Amino acid sequence: MVTALDRDPQAVMVAAERLKPYLDAGRLRIFDGSYALVEEIDELANEFFDGVLLDLGVSSHQLDDDSRGFSFRPDAPLDMRMEGAGESAADVLNLTDESALSRIFREYGDEPRAGRLAREVVRRRSAKPFCTSNDFVGAIRATLGSRSGAPDFARLFQAVRIATNNELGGLATALPHLRDKLVADGVVVVISYHSGEDRIVKNAFRDWSAACICPARHPICTCRGHPLGELLTRRGIVADELERATNPRARSARLRAWRNGG
Ligand SMILES: C[S@@+](CC[C@H](N)C(=O)[O-])C[C@H]1O[C@@H](n2cnc3c(N)ncnc32)[C@H](O)[C@@H]1O
Numbered sequence: 145m146v147t148a149l150d151r152d153p154q155a156v157m158v159a160a161e162r163l164k165p166y167l168d169a170g171r172l173r174i175f176d177g178s179y180a181l182v183e184e185i186d187e188l189a190n191e192f193f194d195g196v197l198l199d200l201g202v203s204s205h206q207l208d209d210d211s212r213g214f215s216f217r218p219d220a221p222l223d224m225r226m227e228g229a230g231e232s233a234a235d236v237l238n239l240t241d242e243s244a245l246s247r248i249f250r251e252y253g254d255e256p257r258a259g260r261l262a263r264e265v266v267r268r269r270s271a272k273p274f275c276t277s278n279d280f281v282g283a284i285r286a287t288l289g290s291r292s293g294a295p296d297f298a299r300l301f302q303a304v305r306i307a308t309n310n311e312l313g314g315l316a317t318a319l320p321h322l323r324d325k326l327v328a329d330g331v332v333v334v335i336s337y338h339s340g341e342d343r344i345v346k347n348a349f350r351d352w353s354a355a356c357i358c359p360a361r362h363p364i365c366t367c368r369g370h371p372l373g374e375l376l377t378r379r380g381i382v383a384d385e386l387e388r389a390t391n392p393r394a395r396s397a398r399l400r401a402w403r404n405g406g
Pocket of ligand 1: 149150151152155177178179180199200201202203204226314
């Protein structure tokens with residue numbers, strides 16, 4: 145039996161239609177919700193899995209549907225909510241204070257001029273609230289200059305999307321819960337698309353694979369004193385040239401895997 149989960153109700157609906165024969169045959173069940181809240185799904189309370197696969201981030205369906213507001217194409221709404229509820233990207237840009245905005249642009253968007261961009265957003269929103277992609281693209285252009293373009297917009301829209309959906313917080317919460325749902329020798333595999341996501345996965349898998357996680361200056365080991373499992377991918381696996389050519393969205397993907405020691 146495969147258990148599938150997505151926080152986007154549209155993705156759940158499309159998957160349920162496309163995979164109906166497997167649902168009908170009792171070989172698949174699909175839940176609408178975040179993997180960060182997997183502990184709260186009653187049906188899964190006493191379940192253990194042979195494998196867990198997380199394919200993180202946004203889907204091509206979400207990116208390509210302008211009404212979802214993930215895109216920087218002109219006149220798109222600033223929405224970006226995977227669940228369709230809660231704070232939108234426009235709310236994040238209109239309500240977050242300047243220093244927190246600066247952190248979002250720097251940490252999630254690797255933006256060297258994060259402070260200046262945050263100041264520009266705050267200045268512009270006091271005259272007119274951010275509402276469409278044009279508003280944010282305008283602020284980026286004004287800060288980064290006329291040579292800024294699609295890669296900058298993609299990077300900074302992604303930063304706002306990560307903040308809107310609390311993607312890194314959800315991942316950090318979910319990983320240990322998902323690990324504890326693995327059978328002995330069960331494997332967790334994560335495909336990430338952003339350096340912040342990948343760092344969380346890399347550090348978690350490294351800690352779980354270490355015999356001792358005491359601070360370096362600890363005179364004696366007071367932690368669990370044995371590894372929880374085995375790292376299966378030391379550097380992570382990236383798409384090769386052929387895959388990148390046929391599927392450019394695989395460019396930033398990195399896959400890491402870890403096996404539960406039981
Ligand atoms: C890269 S796409 C998956 C694409 C899919 N594997 C396919 O081949 O079509 C990422 C999916 O993860 C979902 N997602 C992102 N964060 C999530 C979370 N915290 N819990 C559940 N689903 C999440 C998104 O809504 C999106 O549909």
